[in-house]
Amino acid sequence: MNSLEIKITNSSDLPFYQQIHDQIKSLILSEKLASGSVLPSIRFLAMELDVSVITTKRAYDELEREGLIDVIMGKGCFVKTDNSQFVHERLSIELDKALDELIKHALLLGIDYSELIRRLERRMKENN
CATH class of the missing domain: 1.10.287 (Helix Hairpins)
Structure with missing residues (x-):
């Protein structure tokens, strides 16, 4: 099991990045991931889920566009504190x-x- 308890499956109609995005979003909206929480790095999550870095980056980019997370170069990815x-x-x-x-x-x-x-x-x- 990975650090965020995300499960992706080949049997889903959704692409991997969407499955990752939706599950992290759900964790944030349900406040299971609190404001300010540090997310796994894009590379680390890709390794844990056995997907490409591009896949996890796309999921994180969507979350950032939606205003749910901040991606700070050299520092990491964080759940927005003002959400x-x-x-x-x-x-x-x-x-x-x-x-x-x-x-x-x-x-x-x-x-x-x-x-x-x-x-x-x-x-x-x-x-x-």
Whole structure:
């Protein structure tokens, strides 16, 4: 297992760089990787995952473009320290997408508004 617990697979439809990107992004958004955390170097992660340096660099470049990490030449790669607002916005967007899917499923099952709210309230109570 590698230091970030990233798993890549040939059976995925996603290219390796995207699998790496998505998993690191998920770790950041879920705050399993805290602000300021040091990421493995591009070379080290490539070696751990048995992929090319170009693959890990592409994943890190995407994360940097999205504002999730800082890549500082000669120093390393770090989770941005000022990303709490970004994390909140991204989680809010993901919640909206999940709610859209929930509504689609509810409509397919013939569940009306009041039943959906009742179920949601019950699940919220169960999870708090």
